[in-house]
Amino acid sequence: MKARTQVGIIGAGPAGLMLCHLLRLRGIDCVVLEARSRRYVEERVRAGVLEHGVVETLREAGLADRLEREGLRHAGIAIRFNERSHRIDFTELTGKAVTVYGQQEVVKDLIAAALAAGTPIEFDVMDVAMHGIDGKSPTLRYRDAKDTVRELTCDYIAGCDGFHGISRPGFPAGVIRTFERDYPFAWLGILAQSPPPSHELIYVHHDRGFALFSMRTPQITRMYLQCAPDEDIANWPDERIWTELRRRLEGDDAPALEVGPILQKGITPMRSFVAEPMRHGRLFLAGDAAHIVPPTGAKGMNLAIADVRVLAKALDALYKQGDAAQLDRYSDTCLRRVWKAERFSWWMTSLLHRFHAQSPFDYRVQVADLDYLTGSRAASTALAENYVGLPFEET
Ligand code: FAS
Numbered sequence: 264m265k266a267r268t269q270v271g272i273i274g275a276g277p278a279g280l281m282l283c284h285l286l287r288l289r290g291i292d293c294v295v296l297e298a299r300s301r302r303y304v305e306e307r308v309r310a311g312v313l314e315h316g317v318v319e320t321l322r323e324a325g326l327a328d329r330l331e332r333e334g335l336r337h338a339g340i341a342i343r344f345n346e347r348s349h350r351i352d353f354t355e356l357t358g359k360a361v362t363v364y365g366q367q368e369v370v371k372d373l374i375a376a377a378l379a380a381g382t383p384i385e386f387d388v389m390d391v392a393m394h395g396i397d398g399k400s401p402t403l404r405y406r407d408a409k410d411t412v413r414e415l416t417c418d419y420i421a422g423c424d425g426f427h428g429i430s431r432p433g434f435p436a437g438v439i440r441t442f443e444r445d446y447p448f449a450w451l452g453i454l455a456q457s458p459p460p461s462h463e464l465i466y467v468h469h470d471r472g473f474a475l476f477s478m479r480t481p482q483i484t485r486m487y488l489q490c491a492p493d494e495d496i497a498n499w500p501d502e503r504i505w506t507e508l509r510r511r512l513e514g515d516d517a518p519a520l521e522v523g524p525i526l527q528k529g530i531t532p533m534r535s536f537v538a539e540p541m542r543h544g545r546l547f548l549a550g551d552a553a554h555i556v557p558p559t560g561a562k563g564m565n566l567a568i569a570d571v572r573v574l575a576k577a578l579d580a581l582y583k584q585g586d587a588a589q590l591d592r593y594s595d596t597c598l599r600r601v602w603k604a605e606r607f608s609w610w611m612t613s614l615l616h617r618f619h620a621q622s623p624f625d626y627r628v629q630v631a632d633l634d635y636l637t638g639s640r641a642a643s644t645a646l647a648e649n650y651v652g653l654p655f656e657e658t
């Protein structure tokens with residue numbers, strides 16, 4: 264079966280779904296192909312923090328009703344080291360704030376908006392393959408949920424299929440250059456039914472390893488423990504998790520940590536990764552398909568939204584005014600912001616995690632770095648303006 268659309272989108276994560284919404288608002292038709300089920304993508308627990316600019320983007324796109332009701336506006340975070348917490352006041356330093364609203368909630372809102380508008384999102388597709396990305400009418404061939412072979416002819420293809428998708432490997436050999444850094448640790452992520460220990464996030468530097476106390480609602484806490492890069496979740500029964508969380512939160516002013524049922528736990532690898540360029544011919548990469556950041560800076564999903572803001576505006580200029588200049592600058596425009604987020608995420612990760620191979624001197628310097636950061640308005644402002652989100656790049 265053959266069909267045609269203006270933009271074929273691979274992947275129904277934040278990048279693909281947000282691009283679909285922004286294109287639809289501009290009257291550009293698109294089709295989203297997603298390998299998983301709707302239930303799977305809506306239940307996948309990942310990011311938790313929305314930058315100021317991303318909240319504005321969702322609001323301008325008419326997607327913020329539930330976010331306004333259920334999102335938690337956070338005016339700062341705590342950085343904890345040497346068993347003491349130090350608040351970084353985003354609003355005092357930058358006039359902005361972030362919003363805690365789970366990625367899965369953003370995905371649910373985007374899917375609901377797409378389906379209400381009749382935009383086709385095909386879930387449970389198989390064997391998506393790209394053809395003719397160097398030509399004027401690239402095609403996507405796949406098997407749909409009913410196992411029927413389909414062919415979708417497009418003007419453009421958006422590879423929003425994440426780090427393990429097919430779009431980045433679909434570039435011709437030798438075109439893409441990658442830049443990466445691995446870290447000697449991973450995060451053990453926990454979702455628990457217990458009130459968060461604080462009304463704001465607590466980032467903990469501790470001799471035993473990093474910990475992060477975040478949340479999803481006033482009743483559901485989201486926490487992370489630095490663990491070995493090859494950690495086996497089977498080694499972490501609930502009792503051990505709570506004991507370790509308490510040990511890393513210890514101190515005179517430590518907030519109480521209330522034990523509750525653990526709803527989900529898993530290991531997230533840590534890596535920094537960028538693929539350049541983010542475009543080849545009629546194929547555009549966006550989000551994790553093009554770049555990965557360690558989640559310490561809470562940038563992953565925010566970068567995905569920033570990419571597709573650029574792509575939607577560029578496609579609109581092309582279709583409405585025949586102006587291809589923004590599209591030609593797509594990769595450079597996105598990469599300027601991507602690299603600043605890569606830098607910030609690497610910096611936050613290096614500052615807060617325990618590098619067990621580091622020398623005693625390096626450990627002292629790390630603690631001095633934290634002491635300077637939390638004692639200097641200039642240093643705290645630098646953290647704050649990156650955390651709430653740098654201004655979007657002008658396309
Ligand atoms: P996504 O990976 O979200 O979406 C890609 C979609 O494409 C998926 O639904 C996938 O099923 C689909 N797909 C893949 N291959 C396909 C194919 N061949 N055909 C069709 N569909 C295909 N970021 C933070 O800011 N904070 C965090 O705490 C955080 N935690 C994370 C934990 C984990 C385990 C992971 C993997 C990531 C985490 N991230 C976090 C980063 C994450 O939020 C990403 O940045 C965000 O999901 C990026 O969105 P997308 O680019 O849309 O990619």
Ligand code: PHB
Pocket residue numbers: 309310311312464475477478485558559560561
């Ligand atoms: C989360 O709530 O999942 C979260 C928050 C901040 C981070 C990473 C993850 O830096």
